[in-house]
Amino acid sequence: MSVAEKRPLAEASHVMAALQRIWQGARLNWATTTGAVIVLVAIGAAIFAPLIAPYDPIEIAIENKLLPPSAEFWLGTDHGGRDILSRVIWGARASLTVSLLAVVIGVTGGVLIGLFAAYHSGSWVEQIVMRAIDAIASIPLLIWAIAIIGIVGVDSVDIGPFTFTNVHKLLILIGLLYMPTLARITHAVAQVEMTSDYVKARRVQGAGNLAIMFGDVLPNCLSPLIVQATLLVAIGIVVEASVSFVGLGVQPPTPSWGSMLADARNYVFSGEWWLPVFPGAAISLTVIGFNLLGDGLRDVLDPRRSTGRLLT
Amino acid sequence: MLRMLLNRLAFSILALLFVGLLLFVLTRGVPGSPARVALGLEATDTQIAQFEKDHGLDRPVVEQYIRWLGQLVLHGDFGRSFVTGRSMNALLTETLPITLELVLFAFAFAVAVALPIGVLSAVYEGTWIDHAARIFAVIGVSVPGFWLGLMLIRFPAVEFGWFPPGGFVPLSDGLVAHLQSIALPAFALGVYYIAILSRMTRSGLVETLGSEYVRTARALGLPRGRVLWYALKNALVPVVSVGAMSFGYMFGWALIVEYLFNIPGMSNALLTAVGQRDYFTMQAVVYVFTIIFIVSNLAADLLNRQLNPKLASAQP
Numbered sequence: 113m114s115v116a117e118k119r120p121l122a123e124a125s126h127v128m129a130a131l132q133r134i135w136q137g138a139r140l141n142w143a144t145t146t147g148a149v150i151v152l153v154a155i156g157a158a159i160f161a162p163l164i165a166p167y168d169p170i171e172i173a174i175e176n177k178l179l180p181p182s183a184e185f186w187l188g189t190d191h192g193g194r195d196i197l198s199r200v201i202w203g204a205r206a207s208l209t210v211s212l213l214a215v216v217i218g219v220t221g222g223v224l225i226g227l228f229a230a231y232h233s234g235s236w237v238e239q240i241v242m243r244a245i246d247a248i249a250s251i252p253l254l255i256w257a258i259a260i261i262g263i264v265g266v267d268s269v270d271i272g273p274f275t276f277t278n279v280h281k282l283l284i285l286i287g288l289l290y291m292p293t294l295a296r297i298t299h300a301v302a303q304v305e306m307t308s309d310y311v312k313a314r315r316v317q318g319a320g321n322l323a324i325m326f327g328d329v330l331p332n333c334l335s336p337l338i339v340q341a342t343l344l345v346a347i348g349i350v351v352e353a354s355v356s357f358v359g360l361g362v363q364p365p366t367p368s369w370g371s372m373l374a375d376a377r378n379y380v381f382s383g384e385w386w387l388p389v390f391p392g393a394a395i396s397l398t399v400i401g402f403n404l405l406g407d408g409l410r411d412v413l414d415p416r417r418s419t420g421r422l423l424t
Numbered sequence: 425m426l427r428m429l430l431n432r433l434a435f436s437i438l439a440l441l442f443v444g445l446l447l448f449v450l451t452r453g454v455p456g457s458p459a460r461v462a463l464g465l466e467a468t469d470t471q472i473a474q475f476e477k478d479h480g481l482d483r484p485v486v487e488q489y490i491r492w493l494g495q496l497v498l499h500g501d502f503g504r505s506f507v508t509g510r511s512m513n514a515l516l517t518e519t520l521p522i523t524l525e526l527v528l529f530a531f532a533f534a535v536a537v538a539l540p541i542g543v544l545s546a547v548y549e550g551t552w553i554d555h556a557a558r559i560f561a562v563i564g565v566s567v568p569g570f571w572l573g574l575m576l577i578r579f580p581a582v583e584f585g586w587f588p589p590g591g592f593v594p595l596s597d598g599l600v601a602h603l604q605s606i607a608l609p610a611f612a613l614g615v616y617y618i619a620i621l622s623r624m625t626r627s628g629l630v631e632t633l634g635s636e637y638v639r640t641a642r643a644l645g646l647p648r649g650r651v652l653w654y655a656l657k658n659a660l661v662p663v664v665s666v667g668a669m670s671f672g673y674m675f676g677w678a679l680i681v682e683y684l685f686n687i688p689g690m691s692n693a694l695l696t697a698v699g700q701r702d703y704f705t706m707q708a709v710v711y712v713f714t715i716i717f718i719v720s721n722l723a724a725d726l727l728n729r730q731l732n733p734k735l736a737s738a739q740p
Contacts, residue, residue, distance in 0.1 A: 143562075243438075244442075246435065246439065247438065247443065250436075250440075250443060251714065251717075252672065252713055252714060252717040254676035254679060255676050255714075256710065258694065258698070259706050262694075262697070263450055263451055263454055263703060346566065353568055353571075354568065354677075354680045357570055357684075358679075358683055373574060377684070380577050380578050380589065381582055381589070385578060388575065388578060389575070392567075392568070392571035392575065396563070396566055399565075399568070400562060400563065400566040403565055403566050404562060407562075
């Protein structure tokens with residue numbers, strides 16, 4: 113990773129300072145604000161889908177089949193007569209469930225691994241952990257997601273008292289594949305923090321290892337992690353849509369943007385333009401939102417990292 | 425330098441071995457014998473046992489893996505699918521060139537468009553050209569390529585008839601038809617990388633153009649174009665390494681684009697294998713994708729160190 117990442121944050125001024133900087137930055141920058149508004153709208157749609165969707169997103173009403181946008185159906189209807197607007201709103205739920213929870217899993221695992229490696233800084237434990245992380249990072253995400261879902265199948269799996277639907281499998285998988293990136297960031301920042309004077313001071317005060325790692329070092333890793341997590345949400349949305357598009361993600365009849373596009377593909381010759389346009393626009397807008405927000409947060413929280421590192 | 429090279433190479437090989445084992449364990453760990461898939465539901469247990477014995481499936485996973493790896497390394501042989509009986513090498517020679525061509529086209533297109541956009545954006549920093557380029561970049565990284573592709577099929581192809589709406593025309597059927605069939609997929613695949621690479625070019629060049637030595641060169645009266653050329657050479661260092669890495673990632677997205685456009689490349693092989701529960705083919709295809717990915721990451725890393733001596737000396 114780049115040299116810039118190993119830079120310690122200026123001071124041990126923690127979460128509040130970070131939030132304050134986000135707030136100030138957001139007020140200054142219209143792009144970040146736009147991103148935040150889009151993100152809030154998408155999350156709102158996902159949470160309140162049952163309240164705001166005008167129609168049932170699943171129930172077939174064949175008499176309304178393939179109607180163009182109108183006053184009654186704002187975004188038209190699909191081959192089952194289902195309202196596209198309602199399906200797009202419900203689709204936010206599938207999309208954000210996968211992308212947000214995958215990031216939660218990725219951050220949790222990545223932080224634990226990164227802190228663990230940093231704690232063992234200089235020893236062979238660190239070497240082994242970080243080389244294993246490098247090896248997992250050499251797994252191309254999308255292909256493996258498709259292949260593993262292909263191997264385990266799209267049906268629900270019961271493990272003990274838990275039922276894992278395909279959505280669960282997908283989000284766990286994406287989360288696991290996110291871990292290397294987040295572990296590397298945590299490790300890089302934590303390693304520098306470990307050698308800082310304040311950590312030594314805390315040791316002298318008699319603080320335990322866990323208290324130091326989670327109470328002092330971790331808060332200093334938060335800024336780059338928040339930025340990266342936001343950008344990974346954007347990637348997760350596209351990955352979920354892509355996997356659902358090839359039929360291995362969210363399973364019908366649950367509405368998801370990717371599977372709506374898969375349906376739309378069947379009508380590409382017959383002129384129902386509203387079928388592909390709206391779900392795709394929903395994906396694009398939401399991803400733009402998370403990207404703008406992530407970029408804006410980076411400018412505020414982590415200004416020295418170069419822009420343009422938006423790789424999957 | 426040589427030591428570093430060997431180090432990186434050794435690590436890449438270890439990573440490949442590890443990832444290969446992971447893949448092997450995953451494909452072998454699924455409940456249900458491949459023999460069941462190959463022989464059908466009516467096969468008797470004796471037939472299944474016989475099949476497993478014949479194909480070495482009754483051996484421990486690690487032993488199977490070493491055997492498979494031995495064939496691959498010593499003979500370059502990916503083996504045969506238990507389900508379809510097809511030789512993997514034949515499958516790969518058929519599909520890999522198509523995917524490779526698509527990715528190369530998309531990559532060349534992305535680089536050819538991204539560099540001028542990035543340079544213009546940096547030279548005219550803060551003007552409408554720059555703003556337009558940056559807005560394009562945000563949209564470019566956010567719009568999924570497969571949706572863009574779907575819209576391209578819907579409008580330029582179906583509505584206006586400028587391009588075929590899908591399918592792949594081999595080069596032997598005429599150059600124009602071949603290029604036409606690959607143009608939209610390459611475009612859909614390339615746009616994301618235009619956005620990434622133009623942004624990197626812009627930010628690199630803006631930084632270099634603001635540096636002391638560029639100011640000095642300008643003050644000494646060097647022509648603008650020449651200064652820009654020098655600055656660009658330095659600004660492109662990170663772009664080259666991100667470009668090389670992007671090349672590996674493009675194969676992943678090519679999967680979806682190929683599926684959308686019905687192009688008979690590697691993704692078709694993979695998704696057909698998924699449909700048939702043909703783990704052997706899945707494993708071979710995924711492994712090839714992973715090899716490509718690791719090799720392009722290695723290339724990116726080496727290029728980066730080559731072009732960026734500071735980094736090379738900092739991390740032996």
